[in-house]
Amino acid sequence: MFSNAALQIESSFIRDILAVSQQPGMIxxxxxxxxxxLLPWPQLQAQFGKLSQGDLQYSLTPGLPALREQVAKQLxxxxxxxxxxxxxxxxxxxxxxxxxxxxxxxxxxxxxEAPTFLGALQTFQASQADILAVPTSPEGPDMDALTHCLExxxxxxxxxxxxxxxxxxxxYTLARRQQLAELARRYNVLIVEDDPYGALRYEGExxxxxxxxxxxxxxxxxxxxxxxxxxxxLGWLQASSAIQMQLNKFKQVADLHSSSLNQQxxxxxLQSPDFDAHIQTLLNVYRQRCDAMHNALSxxxxxxxxxxxxxxxxxxxxxxxxxGNWKPLFDSAIRENVAYVPGAAFYFDKPSQQFARLSFSNxxxxxxxxxxxxxxxxxxxxxx
Amino acid sequence: MFSNAALQIESSFIRDILAVSQQPGMIxxxxxxxxxxLLPWPQLQAQFGKLSQGDLQYSLTPGLPALREQVAKQLxxxxxxxxxxxxxxxxxxxxxxxxxxxxxxxxxxxxxEAPTFLGALQTFQASQADILAVPTSPEGPDMDALTHCLExxxxxxxxxxxxxxxxxxxxYTLARRQQLAELARRYNVLIVEDDPYGALRYEGExxxxxxxxxxxxxxxxxxxxxxxxxxxxLGWLQASSAIQMQLNKFKQVADLHSSSLNQQxxxxxLQSPDFDAHIQTLLNVYRQRCDAMHNALSxxxxxxxxxxxxxxxxxxxxxxxxxGNWKPLFDSAIRENVAYVPGAAFYFDKPSQQFARLSFSNxxxxxxxxxxxxxxxxxxxxxx
Numbered sequence: 001m002f003s004n005a006a007l008q009i010e011s012s013f014i015r016d017i018l019a020v021s022q023q024p025g026m027i028x029x030x031x032x033x034x035x036x037x038l039l040p041w042p043q044l045q046a047q048f049g050k051l052s053q054g055d056l057q058y059s060l061t062p063g064l065p066a067l068r069e070q071v072a073k074q075l076x077x078x079x080x081x082x083x084x085x086x087x088x089x090x091x092x093x094x095x096x097x098x099x100x101x102x103x104x105x106x107x108x109x110x111x112x113e114a115p116t117f118l119g120a121l122q123t124f125q126a127s128q129a130d131i132l133a134v135p136t137s138p139e140g141p142d143m144d145a146l147t148h149c150l151e152x153x154x155x156x157x158x159x160x161x162x163x164x165x166x167x168x169x170x171x172y173t174l175a176r177r178q179q180l181a182e183l184a185r186r187y188n189v190l191i192v193e194d195d196p197y198g199a200l201r202y203e204g205e206x207x208x209x210x211x212x213x214x215x216x217x218x219x220x221x222x223x224x225x226x227x228x229x230x231x232x233x234l235g236w237l238q239a240s241s242a243i244q245m246q247l248n249k250f251k252q253v254a255d256l257h258s259s260s261l262n263q264q265x266x267x268x269x270l271q272s273p274d275f276d277a278h279i280q281t282l283l284n285v286y287r288q289r290c291d292a293m294h295n296a297l298s299x300x301x302x303x304x305x306x307x308x309x310x311x312x313x314x315x316x317x318x319x320x321x322x323x324g325n326w327k328p329l330f331d332s333a334i335r336e337n338v339a340y341v342p343g344a345a346f347y348f349d350k351p352s353q354q355f356a357r358l359s360f361s362n363x364x365x366x367x368x369x370x371x372x373x374x375x376x377x378x379x380x381x382x383x384x
Numbered sequence: 385m386f387s388n389a390a391l392q393i394e395s396s397f398i399r400d401i402l403a404v405s406q407q408p409g410m411i412x413x414x415x416x417x418x419x420x421x422l423l424p425w426p427q428l429q430a431q432f433g434k435l436s437q438g439d440l441q442y443s444l445t446p447g448l449p450a451l452r453e454q455v456a457k458q459l460x461x462x463x464x465x466x467x468x469x470x471x472x473x474x475x476x477x478x479x480x481x482x483x484x485x486x487x488x489x490x491x492x493x494x495x496x497e498a499p500t501f502l503g504a505l506q507t508f509q510a511s512q513a514d515i516l517a518v519p520t521s522p523e524g525p526d527m528d529a530l531t532h533c534l535e536x537x538x539x540x541x542x543x544x545x546x547x548x549x550x551x552x553x554x555x556y557t558l559a560r561r562q563q564l565a566e567l568a569r570r571y572n573v574l575i576v577e578d579d580p581y582g583a584l585r586y587e588g589e590x591x592x593x594x595x596x597x598x599x600x601x602x603x604x605x606x607x608x609x610x611x612x613x614x615x616x617x618l619g620w621l622q623a624s625s626a627i628q629m630q631l632n633k634f635k636q637v638a639d640l641h642s643s644s645l646n647q648q649x650x651x652x653x654l655q656s657p658d659f660d661a662h663i664q665t666l667l668n669v670y671r672q673r674c675d676a677m678h679n680a681l682s683x684x685x686x687x688x689x690x691x692x693x694x695x696x697x698x699x700x701x702x703x704x705x706x707x708g709n710w711k712p713l714f715d716s717a718i719r720e721n722v723a724y725v726p727g728a729a730f731y732f733d734k735p736s737q738q739f740a741r742l743s744f745s746n747x748x749x750x751x752x753x754x755x756x757x758x759x760x761x762x763x764x765x766x767x768x
Contacts, residue, residue, distance in 0.1 A: 056613035229440035
């Protein structure tokens with residue numbers, strides 16, 4: 001009865017974990033949610049006066065012109081683009097779905113990093129693409145593996161998260177970005193650059209997007225879910241006009257246009273001085289939480305796991321030194337009232353059991369410390 | 385470079401017409417938009433106090449439980465269902481896209497009415513379905529043609545709009561609904577029942593949905609765009625739990641969930657006494673406009689075109705008696721500052737030039753009269 005595409009998508013394990021992690025008393029280091037108490041509710045309320053009856057009517061498929069212009073002018077700081085290159089999407093998940101539907105026939109090849117964002121894997125499964133995985137590292141994807149993959153396959157696009165990747169928190173070096181731009185040119189291949197976390201940098205210098213380096217070979221996806229609010233379901237997509245034209249037809253099919261009320265609310269917030277202040281607050285709080293997780297891990301688990309402290313985003317990626325793996329520890333952790341995501345969920349094939357993803361964004365520094373203490377307890381009991 | 389699906393979708397001619405129809409001085413009988421001045425802005429503003437910071441966070445994929453329950457209890461009046469059978473969608477266009485992606489492989493067969501909703505044709509093109517068209521009539525689809533089609537083809541689903549169809553305004557008789565339910569049982573075929581206009585009935589008695597007759601063979605799509613506001617991008621879908629489970633995976637891929645802020649706003653509005661009063665206002669105003677269009681057509685064009693006065697919805701479907709067709713008249717009409725949609729746009733194949741769709745929902749009774757006068761002028765000039 002169901003389509004092949006439907007049968008290929010696996011339901012998100014993370015969304016299943018989220019149910020468990022909302023049990024009372026649980027300290028959840030599992031989800032990738034923004035801090036609930038920092039969601040800019042008073043600031044958005046202050047903009048309600050800018051909304052009007054007209055924002056309830058049908059509007060244009062690629063988004064409100066005022067919002068597209070504002071994004072191009074205010075939020076795309078590493079290259080000079082106009083609102084025409086911006087499409088407003090119903091969250092960046094929709095952007096990913098639209099570009100995949102626009103480009104992929106069943107059997108077409110997509111390169112992903114191993115590990116990578118689970119929502120992307122689901123989206124590519126839905127398109128019945130042939131998914132090829134190359135290992136990634138703190139510097140970025142393995143260039144030898146990537147080059148080999150491009151030499152031996154006709155690839156439709158490469159899916160990359162250059163900034164504070166989900167799940168690893170890794171951020172590509174400038175040199176690796178330049179190599180990737182050069183690779184895209186040499187092999188005439190498209191890069192889908194997914195960048196939901198780029199605005200959340202706590203240390204180090206901001207690095208240019210791949211889009212700014214090779215716009216003709218790139219589609220960039222950005223989310224407002226991490227910087228403003230997931231509940232608005234808004235994101236944007238940067239692409240050339242040739243790609244936009246095709247995307248526009250799928251956007252009509254998908255939902256005609258994104259909520260005009262929410263778009264108007266967002267443009268008012270972006271134009272207010274509250275926006276920059278809100279981002280500064282997020283950076284300060286997340287930086288403290290990131291430090292708290294780093295310190296708690298060093299104190300409690302420093303001899304058992306290793307990690308690279310992320311310079312931004314929401315995630316730590318813990319590497320378990322000893323034999324054994326994170327999966328059997330998970331049930332014990334849930335019993336100890338601490339939740340994380342076993343890393344195997346983020347691999348398309350050959351899942352590694354050696355890693356776990358921990359998020360620090362929606363828990364206080366105190367909860368982080370306590371959560372890592374509970375995790376250390378799980379480790380101690382497991383080794384008894 | 386682009387997927388076969390992308391190349392198959394035709395951009396909506398109606399959305400192209402909308403650009404023309406927004407020129408100053410134009411009386412647009414083209415779009416299918418709700419009355420802008422009746423969009424319930426004060427009523428929604430009155431509910432802002434019920435919103436909170438929590439409505440900005442990520443939420444559940446099938447929709448807010450409170451909204452799903454409220455819809456099942458308040459808005460599904462012809463059968464007894466629980467919130468579990470309801471999925472909240474980002475407009476009913478998304479519902480249509482989700483069910484199509486969940487069921488259709490390229491080459492699978494879908495039966496549609498001729499004419500039918502253009503957005504559905506685009507969605508089915510995107511799925512690369514094989515579209516089969518059967519003629520429709522003021523009583524409903526032609527049962528002989530439909531039966532023949534089911535006898536000679538393996539059909540995945542039949543797409544129907546039983547209430548005040550777009551573009552014809554036709555509404556199926558009770559007898560035809562019963563025949564369709566029986567047909568679904570006999571051929572074990574699914575009906576996708578698209579019902580955006582059912583709540584807008586100005587005359588006659590409400591008739592039961594096909595879903596209420598054969599829930600096990602039906603998925604029903606309903607929109608809040610006609611009764612509340614398109615700018616919220618909210619609709620709902622009724623389906624069995626087996627179908628919901630598959631749909632849920634595509635909903636994750638499409639946009640994770642619909643705007644939680646807008647869902648919360650909607651549930652507050654539905655629970656307020658303002659909602660019923662708002663629907664009554666819509667019915668009164670649209671009834672007057674429907675009458676105004678009927679009267680103006682009778683006065684001005686009664687000897688040149690024929691139509692069935694619709695009992696609800698937003699559309700008149702004009703049948704041109706004489707030789708010739710609506711398409712060459714269109715340019716003259718635009719010059720006379722009146723816009724409509726030539727009916728050929730609503731056919732998948734063998735487009736008939738004999739019909740035109742006129743909408744009365746977003747124009748005053750005075751504008752309707754004046755618009756039809758202008759149209760009569762176009763007719764007179766064409767026959768000189």
